Amino acid sequence: MKTITRTVWILSLVSLFTDMASEMLYPIMPIYLESIGFSILLIGVLEGLVEAxxxxxxxxxxxxxDSKAKRAPFVQLGYSFSALSKPMMAFFIYPLWIFFVRTVDRLGKGIRTGARDAMLSAETTKANKGKVFGFHRSMDTLGAVLGPALALLYLYFNPKDYINLFYIAFIPGVLAVVASFLLKDKKVETASKNVINKQPKKKIGFFSFIKYWKQSSSEYRKVVIGLLFFALFNSSDVFLLLKAKDAGLDDTWVIGIYIFYNLIFALTAYPLGSFADKIGLKKMFVFGLIIFSIVYFGMGLTTNLYAIIALFFGYGIFGAATEGISKAWITNLAKDENTATAIGTFTAFQSIVAMIASVVAGLLWFYFGASVTFFVTAIATVFVIIYFLGNASLNKIITQSQKTTK
Structure with a gap:
């Protein structure tokens, strides 16, 4: 079986173009919103609500x-929503309109995520899953390098010209949508087809996915509990960037170090994903957590600029060793007909927990300072590492998985 198939390439290019468009605007979004009258509080409320x-x-x-046994239409619609939202930001500056546009953008991500990852999983075997998901994350993160770099270049020659940047970001967004229409669905078995007497399909409610938690395997729940506990303390990258700014970097260099982090991520995600297939997904994920805890302990201890740059290098390694790996790991624990539900359920809970994590981190920073914020996160991560290493059931699952691929 060819490891990087046509479908994997298309999905990876679609993600690259979309991330290029989104990350082109990410560094300037708070600045733009402030320039049209948004307070820091209103920005926080806006971003929190749309992420929820x-x-x-x-x-x-x-x-x-999963219910419709379709992947491509959800991927295409989701990326279309995100692309259309880019120029819409420049039309009006009313708060309700901005909220609507940001919701359209993030809703697009919600529509596509489960279906896209299920489509990726369908292109893999357990022997190459880390490599495929790592390749996709590598291409996706390359967009996070190119987008901010292009934004910096444009704003260097056109200072404060934010409006036109929204129109420029529409171009890679359109390329992503066009590429997504090259995707074709494979035949997907639905859970209902496997039910005796073919009972009528149940109506899917907005919160119906929560029921999957009870129906899922104990192995799935054990892994997701560990991942969510980690997410509860893994706050926004903004706090790391604030640390870099406190160390003496100006705004341009802060964006530069963000690009540097994403570049390391992009360069290492594929080889680390490939290596994860050899040593086991859990071992690679735990390795990433160890790097993360070192980075956060370091951020809490140092104010040296060069040390912080080195820690951002480590943070890129952490991302490469965990983001794609966690989704690959989850797809190994779900039936083919429930893959999108398994991914969607995890990422739904993860998004809510991550929002709480950023609020908690902000409160810790405000009342106790940056060092305490980073120390608390690092210590919590150590407990997550112990949880995964000490869970005999997880070890058994990985061992059995490796045996079936030999």
Missing amino acids: VAGLSKGYFGQLS
Whole structure:
């Protein structure tokens, strides 16, 4: 079986173009919103609400994708929503309109996530799953390098010209949508087809995906509990960037170090994913957590600029060793007909938990300072590492999985 298939290439290019468009705007979004009258509080409320909408929708649309036995339409619609939202930001500056546009953008992510990852999983075997998901994350993150770099270049020659940047970001967004229409669905068995007497399909409600938690295997729940506990302390990258700014970097260099982190991520995701197939997905994920805890302990201890740059290098390694790997791991624990639901359920809970994590981190930073924020996260991560290493059931699952691929 060819490891990087046509479908994997298309999905990876679609993600690259979409991330290029999104990350082109990510560094300037708070600046733009402030320039049109948004307070820091209103920006926080806006981003929190739209992320909650996106998070919950991942579970719903993942289950809907499994129910319909379709992947490509959800991928195409989701990326179309995200692309259309880019120029819409420049039309009006009213708060309700901005909220609507940001919701459309994040809803697009919710629609596509479960179906896209299920489509990726269908192109793999257990022997190459880490490599395929790693390749996809590598291409996706390459967009996070190119987008901010292009934004910096444009704003260097056109300072504060944010409006036109929204129109420019529409171009890679359109390329992503065009590429997504090259995707073709494979035949997907639905859970209902496997039920005796073919009982009528149950109506899918917005929160129906929560029921999957009870129906899923104990192995799935054990893994997801560990992942969610980690997500509860893995706050927004903004806090790391604030640390870099406190160390003496100006705004341009802060964006530069963000690009540097994404570049390391992009360069290492594929080889680490490939290596994960050899040593086991769990071992690679735990390796990433160890790097993460070192980075956060380091951020809490140092104010040295060069040390912080080195820690951002480590943070890129962490991302490469965990983001794609966690989804690959989850797909190994789900039946083919429930893959999108399994991914959607996890990412829905993860989005909500991540929002809580950023609020908690902000409160810790405000009341106790940056060092305490980073130390608490690092210590919590150590407990997650112990949880995964000490869970005999997980070890048994990985061992059995490796035996079946030999």
